[in-house]
Amino acid sequence: MNYTGASLLVKLLERQGITHLPGIPGGAILPFYDALHDSHITHILARHEQGAGFIAQGIARATGHAAACVATSGPGATNLLTAIADARLDSIPIVAITGQVPQSLIGTDAFQEVDTYGLTVPITKHNFLVRDVAELPEIVPLAFTLAESNRPGPVLIDVPKDVQTASIVIAEDALPVPGGRTASPTCPNSLIDELVTLLAFSCRPVLYLGGGVIASNASSQARELARRLAAPVVCTLNALGSIPADDPHFMGMLGMHGTRATHTILDEADVLLAIGARFDDRATGKAAEFCPRAAIAHIDIDRAEIGKIKTPFLGLEGDAAYILSRLLARFPENGNCAFTPARSAWLARASALCTAHPLHHPTRAAEPLHPVNLCRFLAETLPAGTIVTADVGQHQMWVAQAWPFREPRTFLTSGGLGTMGFGLPAAIGASLAAPDRRVACVSGDGSLLMNIQELATLADLGLPVAVLVFNNAQLGLVRQQQELFFNRRYAASHFDTRLDFSALAQAFGVRGQRIAVNSRDPLAEIADALTCPGPCIIDIPIHEAANVLPMVPPGAANHQTIEHHHLATA
Ligand SMILES: Cc1ncc(C[n+]2csc(CCOP(=O)(O)OP(=O)(O)O)c2C)c(N)n1
Numbered sequence: 001m002n003y004t005g006a007s008l009l010v011k012l013l014e015r016q017g018i019t020h021l022p023g024i025p026g027g028a029i030l031p032f033y034d035a036l037h038d039s040h041i042t043h044i045l046a047r048h049e050q051g052a053g054f055i056a057q058g059i060a061r062a063t064g065h066a067a068a069c070v071a072t073s074g075p076g077a078t079n080l081l082t083a084i085a086d087a088r089l090d091s092i093p094i095v096a097i098t099g100q101v102p103q104s105l106i107g108t109d110a111f112q113e114v115d116t117y118g119l120t121v122p123i124t125k126h127n128f129l130v131r132d133v134a135e136l137p138e139i140v141p142l143a144f145t146l147a148e149s150n151r152p153g154p155v156l157i158d159v160p161k162d163v164q165t166a167s168i169v170i171a172e173d174a175l176p177v178p179g180g181r182t183a184s185p186t187c188p189n190s191l192i193d194e195l196v197t198l199l200a201f202s203c204r205p206v207l208y209l210g211g212g213v214i215a216s217n218a219s220s221q222a223r224e225l226a227r228r229l230a231a232p233v234v235c236t237l238n239a240l241g242s243i244p245a246d247d248p249h250f251m252g253m254l255g256m257h258g259t260r261a262t263h264t265i266l267d268e269a270d271v272l273l274a275i276g277a278r279f280d281d282r283a284t285g286k287a288a289e290f291c292p293r294a295a296i297a298h299i300d301i302d303r304a305e306i307g308k309i310k311t312p313f314l315g316l317e318g319d320a321a322y323i324l325s326r327l328l329a330r331f332p333e334n335g336n337c338a339f340t341p342a343r344s345a346w347l348a349r350a351s352a353l354c355t356a357h358p359l360h361h362p363t364r365a366a367e368p369l370h371p372v373n374l375c376r377f378l379a380e381t382l383p384a385g386t387i388v389t390a391d392v393g394q395h396q397m398w399v400a401q402a403w404p405f406r407e408p409r410t411f412l413t414s415g416g417l418g419t420m421g422f423g424l425p426a427a428i429g430a431s432l433a434a435p436d437r438r439v440a441c442v443s444g445d446g447s448l449l450m451n452i453q454e455l456a457t458l459a460d461l462g463l464p465v466a467v468l469v470f471n472n473a474q475l476g477l478v479r480q481q482q483e484l485f486f487n488r489r490y491a492a493s494h495f496d497t498r499l500d501f502s503a504l505a506q507a508f509g510v511r512g513q514r515i516a517v518n519s520r521d522p523l524a525e526i527a528d529a530l531t532c533p534g535p536c537i538i539d540i541p542i543h544e545a546a547n548v549l550p551m552v553p554p555g556a557a558n559h560q561t562i563e564h565h566h567l568a569t570a
Pocket residue numbers: 391392393394395396418419420421443444445446447448450470472474475476477478
């Protein structure tokens with residue numbers, strides 16, 4: 001069959017199973033858009049390429065499969081960079097396709113020419129500049145294989161305009177098989193044996209789950225291992241939902257906004273089993289003082305992570321689901337490993353610590369809109385299985401602390417890069433990928449503005465996304481750091497104009513509701529607004545001086561956490 005580069009690219013994306021393709025057209029990618037016109041792929045017209053990138057991320061995070069996005073050359077490509085870098089740090093599989101000026105013009109400062117390949121070298125898992133139309137059948141499936149296999153990540157394909165317009169003849173049966181996740185390296189028996197021994201003889205084991213548990217779909221195995229070992233479990237921000245919040249083994253999120261209980265459990269552990277976690281500084285605090293009594297065993301698909309921050313006693317390179325399945329076979333259901341007196345006492349102590357150090361917050365009756373109460377109320381009110389996206393700031397940390405996530409892939413957040421503006425487009429992507437689910441985006445009055453233009457995309461699509469703005473008229477997390485660590489010198493953290501997000505929503509054609517500061521029953525108003533079946537924004541006033549506590553000062557050890565009572569007496 002006769003193809004142009006553009007129609008071949010579309011064909012290859014169709015064969016990859018791509019159904020939604022967020023992007024924005026422009027000169028250097030127009031041949032591709034022309035070919036897309038004949039395709040059953042639904043193009044999602046974003047309003048900014050960063051939005052398109054995060055819509056793709058929302059699809060990928062909700063499904064675990066690589067999603068694609070598209071942009072033109074120059075500013076289209078540079079607008080994508082933040083979403084690509086974000087995917088890199090959180091190991092999210094996306095394939096970004098960019099138009100490029102014709103090869104004859106590359107290097108001439110042509111109109112809308114930028115070195116997209118060069119710019120994306122450090123922020124992609126891999127990138128391609130297509131030189132010849134005949135390379136497309138190899139490159140496209142390979143891009144998806146690379147994005148999804150082993151440690152997932154973003155891949156970029158830069159396609160010069162002349163490659164898009166070039167002709168090629170390929171027989172239908174000569175088209176390549178689609179790319180996808182390949183088998184991960186296996187792990188030698190001897191290492192599994194050593195890990196089994198380490199765990200079997202441990203009196204105070206802790207499982208430390210990272211985003212890799214969700215990436216490898218290993219949540220149920222991790223939960224089962226915790227049960228069979230009677231081991232407490234702590235999660236990073238990106239692992240929330242991998243074990244249900246009400247599971248008796250779950251001891252909270254560790255790190256900068258974790259509780260004293262979570263950190264005491266880690267301080268007392270004798271074996272730490274890290275699974276798909278990378279010992280990020282926001283999780284470990286001062287790394288030298290993290291888990292001082294524990295022998296560390298580290299399971300990770302990326303061998304470069306093993307020993308990067310902490311030298312483990314045992315390092316196991318491999319897929320978490322696979323290694324955990326092998327471990328489960330060694331700790332059978334009716335084995336006696338879990339129920340030694342020491343183990344039972346340890347699990348009981350861990351639970352007692354959690355009871356003794358809960359999140360501090362006023363009662364719902366006293367302060368219904370205290371963010372912790374608000375998160376719990378929203379979780380009760382929204383249907384089970386709701387997918388929650390968060391933006392970046394205090395509101396994100398309150399959601400992480402207080403929202404009782406019960407399933408993997410129900411909390412989508414920018415962990416590694418911490419990108420304000422993630423929430424709304426990621427929610428659009430999640431809703432496209434999971435049309436039968438409710439999607440809620442918890443955002444801040446600062447973050448939402450960073451990709452507010454995607455409200456127009458949301459209005460076009462009419463998706464059931466509720467945007468909940470925790471409006472404190474502040475860059476709250478910045479204000480909090482200035483209060484705690486910069487002598488209350490509030491530089492550039494307060495907004496002089498308090499925006500009316502409900503009015504803004506209406507301008508975009510989305511239903512908006514503003515909860516008044518003096519509302520008699522704000523929670524009932526919120527519940528009522530949530531009955532809206534289509535997209536809506538609910539603007540909720542949050543106390544301007546509320547802080548996310550506990551908080552470990554940046555660079556300090558996790559046991560040096562600042563708690564509510566420290567401030568109350570200060
Ligand atoms: C793109 C980007 N710019 C700057 C920051 C630094 N930053 C982190 S949190 C924050 C404040 C966020 O404000 P808002 O969205 O209102 O959330 P709040 O903390 O008030 O809940 C800022 C500026 C960031 N994370 N991302």
